[in-house]
Amino acid sequence: xxxxxxxxAKTFHTFRALRGVSLKIEAGELVALLGPSGxxxxxxxxxxxxxxxxxxxxxxxxxxxxxxxxxxxGERQVGFVFQHYALFRHMTxxxxxxxxxxxxxxKTRPTDxxxxxxxxxxxxxxxxxxxxxxxxxxxxxxxxxxxxxARSLAVEPKVLLLDEPFGALDAKVRQELRRWLRRLHxxxxxxxxxxxxxxxxxxxxxxxxxxMNEGTIEQVGTPDEVFHRPATxxxxxxxxxxxxxxxxxxxxxxQFAGVSADVPExxxxxxxxxxxxxxxxxxxxxxxxxxxxxxxxxxxKVTRIHSAGPVVRLELEAETGEQVxxxxxxxxxxxxxxxxxxxxxxxxxxxxxxxxDFSV
Amino acid sequence: xxSRLQRRSVLPGFGLTMGFTLMYLSLIVLxxxxxxxxxxxxxxxxxxxxxxTEDRVLASLRLSFGGALIAATVNxxxxxxxxxxxxxxxxxxxxLVDALIDLPFALPTAVSGIALTAVYAPTGWLxxxxxxxxxxxxxxxxxxxxxxxxxxxxxxxxxxQPALEDLDVEIEEAAASLGAGxxxxxxxxxxxxxxxxxxxxxxxxxxxxxxxxxSVIFIxxxxxxxxxxxxxxxxxxxxxxxGATAVALVMLVASFxxxxxxNLLQRWSRRQHA
Numbered sequence: 292x293x294x295x296x297x298x299x300a301k302t303f304h305t306f307r308a309l310r311g312v313s314l315k316i317e318a319g320e321l322v323a324l325l326g327p328s329g330x331x332x333x334x335x336x337x338x339x340x341x342x343x344x345x346x347x348x349x350x351x352x353x354x355x356x357x358x359x360x361x362x363x364x365g366e367r368q369v370g371f372v373f374q375h376y377a378l379f380r381h382m383t384x385x386x387x388x389x390x391x392x393x394x395x396x397x398k399t400r401p402t403d404x405x406x407x408x409x410x411x412x413x414x415x416x417x418x419x420x421x422x423x424x425x426x427x428x429x430x431x432x433x434x435x436x437x438x439x440x441a442r443s444l445a446v447e448p449k450v451l452l453l454d455e456p457f458g459a460l461d462a463k464v465r466q467e468l469r470r471w472l473r474r475l476h477x478x479x480x481x482x483x484x485x486x487x488x489x490x491x492x493x494x495x496x497x498x499x500x501x502x503m504n505e506g507t508i509e510q511v512g513t514p515d516e517v518f519h520r521p522a523t524x525x526x527x528x529x530x531x532x533x534x535x536x537x538x539x540x541x542x543x544x545x546q547f548a549g550v551s552a553d554v555p556e557x558x559x560x561x562x563x564x565x566x567x568x569x570x571x572x573x574x575x576x577x578x579x580x581x582x583x584x585x586x587x588x589x590x591x592k593v594t595r596i597h598s599a600g601p602v603v604r605l606e607l608e609a610e611t612g613e614q615v616x617x618x619x620x621x622x623x624x625x626x627x628x629x630x631x632x633x634x635x636x637x638x639x640x641x642x643x644x645x646x647x648d649f650s651v
Numbered sequence: 652x653x654s655r656l657q658r659r660s661v662l663p664g665f666g667l668t669m670g671f672t673l674m675y676l677s678l679i680v681l682x683x684x685x686x687x688x689x690x691x692x693x694x695x696x697x698x699x700x701x702x703x704t705e706d707r708v709l710a711s712l713r714l715s716f717g718g719a720l721i722a723a724t725v726n727x728x729x730x731x732x733x734x735x736x737x738x739x740x741x742x743x744x745x746x747l748v749d750a751l752i753d754l755p756f757a758l759p760t761a762v763s764g765i766a767l768t769a770v771y772a773p774t775g776w777l778x779x780x781x782x783x784x785x786x787x788x789x790x791x792x793x794x795x796x797x798x799x800x801x802x803x804x805x806x807x808x809x810x811x812q813p814a815l816e817d818l819d820v821e822i823e824e825a826a827a828s829l830g831a832g833x834x835x836x837x838x839x840x841x842x843x844x845x846x847x848x849x850x851x852x853x854x855x856x857x858x859x860x861x862x863x864x865x866s867v868i869f870i871x872x873x874x875x876x877x878x879x880x881x882x883x884x885x886x887x888x889x890x891x892x893x894g895a896t897a898v899a900l901v902m903l904v905a906s907f908x909x910x911x912x913x914n915l916l917q918r919w920s921r922r923q924h925a
Binding site: 363374 | 819821822
């Protein structure tokens with residue numbers, strides 16, 4: 292089922308959580324709402340679910356083109372997975388999952404045998420069938436999360452909404468669970484939206500990412516698009532580490548850190564006057580060499596080396612004073628024979644620039 | 652058993668604090684109560700039996716325990732509503748209402764007894780309209796139940812409030828998102844989560860009502876509406892110490908049995924909850 296929200300605003304007392312957000316989610320998609328805390332992503336999810344009412348004057352909330360705004364959460368056929376699972380503690384795993392079936396109106400309520408069959412099928416789906424008679428307090432965090440998911444799927448939702456589904460889990464379980472969620476989504480194909488503040492999680496799991504900041508949508512795109520072609524400075528900064536330089540742009544060239552480079556296509560209009568610009572380079576897009584490598588490279592001094600990890604992370608200081616981070620692989624690191632205090636030249640392979648007059 | 656006692660704790664002083672606890676409990680609770688048992692043991696078995704099966708004694712015990720059970724049940728229902736309103740809604744004067752709840756705790760029981768009697772007497776503010784309806788409250792078992800309800804209310808409200816505040820809103824939202832109506836969510840999700848606290852409040856209100864003397868005797872009045880504590884006092888005034896302790900012993904055993912039963916219920920509901 293496709294979801295469309297139009298011009299949704301939400302104010303809590305004086306805090307404007309959402310400032311007129313519009314978004315369309317296609318049927319069968321797995322979409323991530325990504326943003327820092329306070330960006331409005333959870334509020335948007337809760338409004339889609341019907342757990343929160345948008346402000347007066349907001350546009351409609353459409354599921355497959357049908358207006359849902361006036362329907363209560365229980366009538367929208369959504370499955371909602373809460374950040375802290377919200378399992379019923381006095382019920383077994385089985386009863387938790389069966390809850391949505393048992394509260395149906397008498398006419399459509401399945402028989403006990405049907406309930407049992409369905410619940411066990413769902414528990415097999417989330418690999419918890421052997422734990423059906425346990426209480427939530429006897430389960431690990433990851434298991435509880437899967438029970439919560441099975442419970443929300445029991446009502447055969449047309450839309451699955453997950454609020455920070457892996458937020459409360461430790462790093463390893465989290466990685467396993469998000470891969471598992473991706474596979475599950477591919478199997479059952481229900482339109483799914485999940486909220487996260489973890490860019491890595493969004494990039495790995497989602498078909499499309501909605502990057503939110505201060506109650507507005509900054510960019511909507513595939514993981515590749517938002518990572519490689521960020522629409523705004525905020526998206527650039529939020530999706531991974533960046534080095535920031537202040538520079539000037541004009542005549543097809545950008546000057547920063549004492550170097551001059553070609554302006555990437557499309558980032559500044561031709562013939563624009565000289566503008567001050569903010570230049571972003573990701574740490575893994577910096578090449579290191581011991582000798583100057585053409586006009587684009589600039590000198591820097593290595594101040595710190597972190598070599599434990601898949602890449603070597605270097606902290607450097609440019610001669611113009613900026614602190615710079617660079618990630619290079621171990622082979623390259625050994626070939627260069629770097630130590631703290633070494634002088635190197637940095638060559639940006641790629642850069643993004645945003646001119647100051649791009650007012651937001 | 653041995654290994655359970657020896658299990659190490661990071662907190663020091665198990666021996667000392669346990670010893671103190673046992674001594675304190677003995678001094679404050681066990682020794683006076685065993686005095687009670689010993690005193691009634693001076694009676695012969697037939698004398699004991701005839702004392703406690705006397706019509707007047709049985710009636711008073713029935714009124715005390717029956718009234719207390721009714722009062723505690725009434726408090727469990729309406730105390731729940733009061734606690735719910737105080738926790739869930741914000742309204743002007745909420746703090747004032749919240750403070751009012753504690754008044755039955757703080758008032759000397761004789762004062763509340765006289766106040767209740769004055770209000771519920773056939774000429775009182777509430778007694779007059781009730782009398783017009785043909786209901787007499789003061790000097791009847793109904794009056795006893797009213798007084799017992801009055802003194803028990805704070806126990807239910809005060810034990811439920813923290814439990815209600817701890818209740819995660821997400822639980823209700825989860826129930827709603829799964830299609831449960833307000834009533835289903837309440838019965839299937841909220842009530843079971845609150846049951847242990849509700850039982851605690853019920854048990855406390857019940858014990859208070861069984862033991863209540865001051866506020867009940869004024870509104871009870873005649874011999875037909877005697878409560879067991881009043882029978883005990885009457886026997887004491889007639890220098891029938893053994894008879895008094897015999898009735899007291901029955902109250903003790905019955906109270907203990909009932910409280911123990913409620914405790915078991917609580918354990919059962921809490922275990923599901925853990």
